[in-house]
Amino acid sequence: MCACRCGIRVHLRDGEVRYIDGNPDHPLNKGVICAKGSSGIMKQYSPARLTKPLLRRQGAERGEAQFEEIGWDRAFSILAERLAKIRSTDPKKFALFTGRDQMQALTGLFAKQFGTPNYAAHGGFCSVNMAAGMIYTIGGSFWEFGGPDLDRAKLFVMIGTAEDHHSNPLKIAISKFKRSGGRFVSINPVRTGYSAIADEWVPIRPGTDGALLLALIHELIVQGLYDREFLVRYTNAGQLVNLDEASDDFGLFMRDPEVEYEPGCFDPQDQYWWDRHTNGAVRTHSEGADPFLLGRFAMPDGKPVAPSFQLLVDRVAQYTPEWAAAISGVPAETIRRLAHEMGIMARDGKIELPIAWTDSWGKEHDTVTGNPVAFHAMRGLAAHSNGFQTIRALAVLMTLLGTIDRPGGFRHKAPFPRPIPPCAKPPNSPQAVQPDSPLAGMALGWPADPNDLFVDEDGRPQRIDKAFSWEYPLAVHGLMHNVITNAWRGDPYRIDTLLIFMANMSWNSTMNTMEVRRMLNDRHTEGEQCGEYKIPFLVVCDAFASEMTAFADLVLPDTTYLERHDVMSLLDRPISEFDGPVDSVRIPVLPPSGECKPFQEVLIELGSRLKLPAFVNKDGSRKFRDYPDFIINYETEPGSGIGFLAGWRGKGGERFMHGEPNPNQWEMYARNGCFFKHELPRSYQYMRNWNKGYLHWAQRTRLIRYADPILIHVYSEVLQKFRLAAQGKRPGKRPPEHLKSRIQTYLDPLPFYYEPLESGMTDRQKYPLAAVTQRPMAMYHSWDSQNAWLRQIHAHNHLYINALTARSQGIADGDWVWIESQWGKVRCIALTSEAVEPGTVWTWNAIGKAAGAWNLAPDANESRKGFLLNHLITDELPVGGERVSNSDPVTGQAGWYDVRVRIYKADASEAHESFPQVAPMPALPGTKPERSGVLAYFAGKRK
Numbered sequence: 001m002c003a004c005r006c007g008i009r010v011h012l013r014d015g016e017v018r019y020i021d022g023n024p025d026h027p028l029n030k031g032v033i034c035a036k037g038s039s040g041i042m043k044q045y046s047p048a049r050l051t052k053p054l055l056r057r058q059g060a061e062r063g064e065a066q067f068e069e070i071g072w073d074r075a076f077s078i079l080a081e082r083l084a085k086i087r088s089t090d091p092k093k094f095a096l097f098t099g100r101d102q103m104q105a106l107t108g109l110f111a112k113q114f115g116t117p118n119y120a121a122h123g124g125f126c127s128v129n130m131a132a133g134m135i136y137t138i139g140g141s142f143w144e145f146g147g148p149d150l151d152r153a154k155l156f157v158m159i160g161t162a163e164d165h166h167s168n169p170l171k172i173a174i175s176k177f178k179r180s181g182g183r184f185v186s187i188n189p190v191r192t193g194y195s196a197i198a199d200e201w202v203p204i205r206p207g208t209d210g211a212l213l214l215a216l217i218h219e220l221i222v223q224g225l226y227d228r229e230f231l232v233r234y235t236n237a238g239q240l241v242n243l244d245e246a247s248d249d250f251g252l253f254m255r256d257p258e259v260e261y262e263p264g265c266f267d268p269q270d271q272y273w274w275d276r277h278t279n280g281a282v283r284t285h286s287e288g289a290d291p292f293l294l295g296r297f298a299m300p301d302g303k304p305v306a307p308s309f310q311l312l313v314d315r316v317a318q319y320t321p322e323w324a325a326a327i328s329g330v331p332a333e334t335i336r337r338l339a340h341e342m343g344i345m346a347r348d349g350k351i352e353l354p355i356a357w358t359d360s361w362g363k364e365h366d367t368v369t370g371n372p373v374a375f376h377a378m379r380g381l382a383a384h385s386n387g388f389q390t391i392r393a394l395a396v397l398m399t400l401l402g403t404i405d406r407p408g409g410f411r412h413k414a415p416f417p418r419p420i421p422p423c424a425k426p427p428n429s430p431q432a433v434q435p436d437s438p439l440a441g442m443a444l445g446w447p448a449d450p451n452d453l454f455v456d457e458d459g460r461p462q463r464i465d466k467a468f469s470w471e472y473p474l475a476v477h478g479l480m481h482n483v484i485t486n487a488w489r490g491d492p493y494r495i496d497t498l499l500i501f502m503a504n505m506s507w508n509s510t511m512n513t514m515e516v517r518r519m520l521n522d523r524h525t526e527g528e529q530c531g532e533y534k535i536p537f538l539v540v541c542d543a544f545a546s547e548m549t550a551f552a553d554l555v556l557p558d559t560t561y562l563e564r565h566d567v568m569s570l571l572d573r574p575i576s577e578f579d580g581p582v583d584s585v586r587i588p589v590l591p592p593s594g595e596c597k598p599f600q601e602v603l604i605e606l607g608s609r610l611k612l613p614a615f616v617n618k619d620g621s622r623k624f625r626d627y628p629d630f631i632i633n634y635e636t637e638p639g640s641g642i643g644f645l646a647g648w649r650g651k652g653g654e655r656f657m658h659g660e661p662n663p664n665q666w667e668m669y670a671r672n673g674c675f676f677k678h679e680l681p682r683s684y685q686y687m688r689n690w691n692k693g694y695l696h697w698a699q700r701t702r703l704i705r706y707a708d709p710i711l712i713h714v715y716s717e718v719l720q721k722f723r724l725a726a727q728g729k730r731p732g733k734r735p736p737e738h739l740k741s742r743i744q745t746y747l748d749p750l751p752f753y754y755e756p757l758e759s760g761m762t763d764r765q766k767y768p769l770a771a772v773t774q775r776p777m778a779m780y781h782s783w784d785s786q787n788a789w790l791r792q793i794h795a796h797n798h799l800y801i802n803a804l805t806a807r808s809q810g811i812a813d814g815d816w817v818w819i820e821s822q823w824g825k826v827r828c829i830a831l832t833s834e835a836v837e838p839g840t841v842w843t844w845n846a847i848g849k850a851a852g853a854w855n856l857a858p859d860a861n862e863s864r865k866g867f868l869l870n871h872l873i874t875d876e877l878p879v880g881g882e883r884v885s886n887s888d889p890v891t892g893q894a895g896w897y898d899v900r901v902r903i904y905k906a907d908a909s910e911a912h913e914s915f916p917q918v919a920p921m922p923a924l925p926g927t928k929p930e931r932s933g934v935l936a937y938f939a940g941k942r943k
């Protein structure tokens with residue numbers, strides 16, 4: 001049901017769902033199911049289900065939710081006509097943005113084929129810093145793409161992770177880890193969920209994790225507890241950096257021009273080490289050489305150089321535990337103790353497995369060794385405007401401990417590791433968008449160089465969300481949180497049609513919520529378009545009557561996860577395990593309700609009607625009957641044998657990873673519990689960044705394009721190239737004047753700490769507290785807050801305040817309080833807690849609802865007592881006379897957790913009702929009224 005993608009079994013009687021349990025044979029959850037999963041039955045029969053395509057009534061305003069029912073034929077002709085016109089004139093005027101869906105390989109394909117660059121999913125407002133910070137450093141990241149090896153770890157450090165992130169699999173792993181005597185440390189401002197069962201809770205102030213991580217790096221170096229051998233062989237720590245400030249290559253690695261490398265080589269290994277045996281420069285990884293990690297040297301031509309590790313040492317010299325303690329609130333002695341504990345465990349707790357393997361330089365190893373310190377981190381680190389560099393610091397810390405893709409540490413999951421950065425590139429010039437043509441490049445990709453940016457000759461952004469511009473150069477997941485504001489303002493240009501799939505952009509998935517609602521409904525007041533909406537046509541596809549549907553011109557009713565085929569593909573976000581690739585499918589157990597249609601079918605139908613090349617035959621006839629047929633027969637390139645599913649390929653299902661389409665592939669998945677798993681040979685299961693056998697296998701199976709070793713980027717040459725462009729030292733693209741110092745500051749090749757941008761422009765005396773949210777264990781974002789069973793756990797949220805902080809304000813449990821930032825204010829109910837650090841207040845996200853939304857009663861607790869912290873969070877910050885997104889300046893990650901607030905008791909005369917309130921949203925046509933009385937199941941009959 002949720003992004004954990006556990007295997008479930010759905011039991012029916014007389015065509016109705018009776019109960020849902022976990023699939024005991026599924027590799028991910030092994031039969032374990034959570035509250036959300038087992039309550040899926042009430043989601044299926046929710047009164048909030050949309051069942052008909054709807055068109056906004058003529059004369060009704062957006063937001064009033066006044067619709068007429070229409071049929072799919074009409075819905076498709078409206079859409080196809082409009083989109084055909086856009087495609088044949090200016091395809092970028094169509095923008096497609098999607099929420100936490102699991103079909104980005106398909107939505108991305110549709111956007112590319114349509115020819116629009118304006119496509120992204122939810123990553124920019126979720127955790128892109130985690131993906132980008134880690135992938136640009138170690139070639140992989142947490143969650144779908146890698147994680148802690150808790151089977152072998154002895155020390156587990158979780159930092160900035162919500163209370164049930166990666167729910168069932170991580171719960172199973174932590175329970176096993178604790179039973180086998182592992183020590184679990186949780187670093188988090190809040191102690192709930194996982195943190196509540198940690199052996200040690202280290203409270204930390206939000207947005208200061210980077211300071212803590214850099215101080216841990218400082219201490220590991222001071223205490224001499226880093227893994228020198230690992231750094232030398234598997235990272236760029238020993239490689240020599242050009243320190244000649246006058247040189248155009250200042251800050252880049254010195255490279256040997258004599259090296260001949262094969263065409264298509266990704267990382268030619270032409271850098272230098274300074275060899276301690278010969279006291280001279282030698283090619284990196286030269287046989288018998290042993291590089292200095294510390295020191296400063298001069299090349300034969302006199303050029304000053306130093307190993308990149310020396311530059312890291314210089315950088316972190318300032319980041320003492322005392323310095324970090326003052327910022328983070330974590331005592332200096334705790335930081336020293338944790339660094340010592342991590343370093344000693346990594347050094348003295350070594351694991352050795354009798355697994356022979358060969359590294360990329362041909363050296364044969366008899367064993368695989370590991371340092372059993374594992375980390376897990378997520379959005380608490382990521383959702384800050386300093387998150388990218390914080391996560392770089394985490395990846396460097398893990399590297400210093402020698403824990404990358406080794407037993408007991410971090411381990412990759414296929415298709416990762418990937419080259420740094422991965423090969424897909426965004427378009428790099430306005431010419432990439434042409435009428436009636438697919439986009440030249442992928443809508444989302446991984447810039448390796450300033451020339452990969454998607455800007456025009458004057459450096460202006462070319463995407464509606466300004467991703468891959470000089471403002472957010474490595475915005476690898478786009479900036480969905482800026483689309484509405486930018487489209488409303490016409491900056492960088494106006495669009496025509498915005499299609500939002502499964503994202504509640506007028507409520508809990510947007511910053512500056514009330515203003516964004518106004519923008520959605522705002523019209524031109526002068527000029528040719530006077531009277532027309534500033535965002536001309538808004539299409540919303542969702543399974544439920546969310547707040548967002550109220551603003552749609554056209555509503556497309558989606559199916560639930562029980563009513564459609566789905567794939568968790570290796571082309572997207574599979575469910576791979578440490579020991580090999582795994583993908584899985586959903587097979588519908590129920591027919592679509594009412595006139596619901598899976599969004600995938602909508603895309604395939606539109607792709608066929610618009611004659612997008614991938615969806616039609618040469619003669620223009622439809623290529624795929626439906627989505628299941630597409631999944632079987634689509635190949636990434638004709639004849640490549642690579643498709644969405646890796647299992648049972650080949651005519652008779654005899655092949656895997658690649659092979660001809662198999663007409664019976666769905667049935668074969670169904671017979672195998674809906675998943676395919678390939679266990680790698682043991683010699684391929686570790687050290688995959690530099691494992692010759694694995695890399696060649698991954699290249700043959702097209703998981704990666706190159707088989708060169710993926711050295712860890714302790715020092716990021718990619719980032720330095722952007723800085724050089726800002727200094728006017730590189731040929732090609734250069735940032736406009738007003739963004740030069742932004743690039744120069746934030747695209748630093750070494751991790752560093754800076755205060756989150758918003759904190760830096762807030763009066764900390766007036767707004768002394770940080771305010772953060774997390775989603776509750778029992779609900780998956782807003783999707784579950786209409787679920788009758790789960791509403792019994794949470795029907796409204798509270799603001800949790802440390803007891804001491806509350807007392808200092810005269811606030812007691814159950815008091816109505818105001819929480820106020822410089823951007824807005826919210827009235828809510830307070831609860832005091834010892835499980836939150838004193839400088840932070842927090843609440844659950846997405847429980848507070850707009851009145852009447854999700855077909856809840858207008859006076860339901862969700863809207864009268866529940867509240868949304870988003871009203872306090874701005875979408876833009878004033879910077880140097882301009883307004884920039886409230887986001888990380890490297891990746892565009894939304895800075896959700898940077899807001900500063902103050903709290904005070906509401907006056908006794910004020911209404912006992914949360915603030916702000918909006919006019920109740922009426923029930924949409926096709927939804928069923930909420931039942932009065934008990935909604936329950938008895939012997940197969942719904943009562």
Ligand code: SF4
Nearest residue numbers: 002005006034037167
């Ligand atoms: S964690 Fe998510 S996928 Fe797993 S059982 Fe719960 S709802 Fe379903």
